[in-house]
Amino acid sequence: MKLLVAASLLGLATVPAFAQVSTATTGSLTAADAGVAPRAGVSATDYVKLAADSDLYEIQSSRLAATKAQRKDVKDFAKEVISDHSATSKSLMAALRNDDRSITRPSTSLSADKAAKLTLLRKAPRDQFDNLYLQQQAEAHQEAWALHKGYATDGTDPALKQVASTAVPVIERHLTHAKQLLPAGLAGAAH
Structure with missing residues (x-):
């Protein structure tokens, strides 16, 4: 009996990684929970550009919060975001290496709208910084969820679809955490 259990466990361990993708990697929030619908029909090139800009x-912004935030829980959240999105960025860049297609590496500069948000955050009065950062x-995590959830659902590039599927639960955790950290009156303002 022990040999049979060990053999069946070994069999499970040899399933290819792509076959192990489950609903656990596509997240658990619905569009209503996230407050936004998944983005459909995003091209691989646009997915890479938008995902990189989001990360x-x-x-x-989280590096700024790690030093400027007043509250320890906000600083801890910022450190979590830095760590997790550094990992999702690495996964995205690794997925670009593929002999079957060519996708241009994304810009290392923020888009105009994201740069404006960062500027606003830098200029925020110290006593308003934490709430503005959390909002x-x-x-940002709602937008990221819509992008990644949409690409995980209908993306055309298998490697990028895997990146999106793996990112969704991370983004969901951050979205939920950010909303929980916001004061009750402001949590509803973050759609």
Whole structure:
């Protein structure tokens, strides 16, 4: 009996990684929970550009929050965002290496709208910084969820679809956490 259990466990361990993708990697929030619908029909090139811009903004704004935030829980959240989005960025860049197609590496500069949000955050009075950061993170993670959830659902590039599927639960965790950290009156303002 022990040999049979060990053999069946070994069999499970040899299932190819792509076959192990389950609903656990596509997240658990509905569009109503996230407050936004998944984006449909995004091209692989646009997905890469938008995902990289999202990660870059979330990392840069969270680096600022890690030093400027007043509350320890906000600083801890910022550190979590930096760590997790550094990992999703690495996964995205790794997925670009593919002999079957060519996708241009995304810009290392923020888009105009994300740069404007970062500027607003830099200029925020110290006593308003935490709430503004959390509101921006909730909104940014809603946008990211729509992008990644949509691409995980109907994306055409298998490697990028895997990146999107893996990112969705991370983004859901951040979105939920940011909303929980916001004062009750402001949580509803983050759509």
